[in-house]
Amino acid sequence: MIKLVAFDLDGTLVNSLEDLADSANHALKDLGYPEHDVNEYRYFVGSGVDKLFERALPSEHNDAQTVKKARAVFETYYNRSYCNKTVPYESVKELLKALEERHYKIAVLSNKPDTFARHILDTLFPD
Numbered sequence: 001m002i003k004l005v006a007f008d009l010d011g012t013l014v015n016s017l018e019d020l021a022d023s024a025n026h027a028l029k030d031l032g033y034p035e036h037d038v039n040e041y042r043y044f045v046g047s048g049v050d051k052l053f054e055r056a057l058p059s060e061h062n063d064a065q066t067v068k069k070a071r072a073v074f075e076t077y078y079n080r081s082y083c084n085k086t087v088p089y090e091s092v093k094e095l096l097k098a099l100e101e102r103h104y105k106i107a108v109l110s111n112k113p114d115t116f117a118r119h120i121l122d123t124l125f126p127d
Contacts, residue, residue, distance in 0.1 A: 002105065003102075003103065003104045003105065004104065004105045004106075004107060005099055005104050005105075005106055005107070006106075006107040006108070006109050007106070007107070007108050007109070008108070008109060008110060009108050009109075009110040009112055009117055009120065009121070010045065010046075010110065010112060011045075011046070012089075013088060013089065013092050013108065013125075014086050014087065014088050014089065014092075014120060014124060015086065015087055015088075015089055016082075016085075016086040016120070017038060017041055017042065017045065018038055018084075018085040018086070019078070019081055019082055019083070019084055019085050019086045020041060020045055020052070020078075021036070021038040021040075021041040022038075022077075022081060022084070022085070023074050023077045023078040023081060023082075024036075024041065024044070024052060024053070024056055024070075024074055026073065026074070026077045027053075027070045027071075027073035027074040027077065028056060028057070028070065030073045031066070031069060031070055031073065033057060033058060033061065033070075034058070036056060041056075043055065044056050047111070048111045049071050049074060049075070049113070050067050050071060053066075053067045053070040053071060053074070054067055056070075057070065075113075078116065079115075079116075082116050082119055082120060083119070083120060083123045083124065086120060086124070087124070088124050088125070093125070096125065108121060
């Protein structure tokens with residue numbers, strides 16, 4: 001019998017809200033749009049980067065072309081800052097270790113771009 005536990009990454013294994021907010025605010029500011037408080041991003045994240053910007057951009061500017069520009073600026077900045085403030089939630093490392101000791105396979109499923117997800121996992125969970 002294969003025993004497997006699959007986790008989401010953002011908001012489940014790690015608290016990445018501040019890095020996502022900082023990167024999104026950087027993109028918004030770079031494009032001349034108003035920034036948001038980090039707590040507002042709780043309502044913007046969870047459905048991918050394009051949806052984040054559809055929610056964060058002023059409604060009259062959340063067209064596909066502007067979202068694409070914002071995403072490009074976001075990804076460049078996020079590539080340098082994805083783990084500045086991102087941390088595992090309390091006891092997550094202990095939980096993963098306990099599952100491993102019980103011979104469970106562990107998987108991560110995320111809508112975060114694979115490159116960023118792998119970097120975060122490699123940085124915060126090297127084992």
